[in-house]
Amino acid sequence: MKSKEENLLNEQGETKVLDSSCWQFMQATIENLSQQQIDQAQLQKLSPAALAYLGDAVYELYVRMYYLLPPQRSESYHRLVVAQVRAETQALHLRSLTPHLRHSELEIVRRGRNATTGRPKRLDPEIYQQASSLETLIGYLYLTDQPRLAELLQRLQLEK
Structure with a gap:
């Protein structure tokens, strides 16, 4: 990460500049959310669905924080966030x-994909599995390796 700013390109090729304090704030928020420590034995008892449930919330919070600046109307925030939390976008x-991804992270993704059972009727099952896999990975990393989670979230190409 650059010390003074982080440059991101959206799909239209436009550059979004976030200063390091914004990235540090997002990372600190992710790290500070986890007040309850979970040990390895407890972690192994969690189903991929439980990890995806947590990952869904963490991912949405990250996306909401990403779009917080510059200030916008509530409708604009909602439109931007909904576009990113859709299963199709999560699969991308x-x-x-x-x-x-590391080998261990790919294994979590595989577990998340194989654990998906139901799906909304409008979705291709593969898209739903991929979205659930991403959420499972995010939930797992939130509990086990928050700096790695922040690193991966920064790689996402969120649209403006």
Whole structure:
């Protein structure tokens, strides 16, 4: 990460500049949310669905924080966030992160994919599995390795 600013390119090729204090704030928020410590034995008892449940909340919070600045109307915030938390977008994010994942993280993704059972009727089952896999990974990293979670979240190409 650059010391003074972080440059991100959205899909239109426009650069979004976030200063390091914004990234530090997002990372600190993610780290500070976890007040309850969980040991390895407890972690092993959690189902991929439980990890995805947590990951969904952490991911949405990250996306909401990302769009917080510059200030906008509530409707604009909502539109931007909903576009990013859709299963189709989450599946794209998982595919973009896959080359950067470690072996252990790929195993969590696999567990999340294989644990998905139901799905909304409007979705292709593969898209739903990929979105659930991303949420499972985010939930797992939130509980086990928050600096790594922040690193991966910064790789996401969120649209403006």
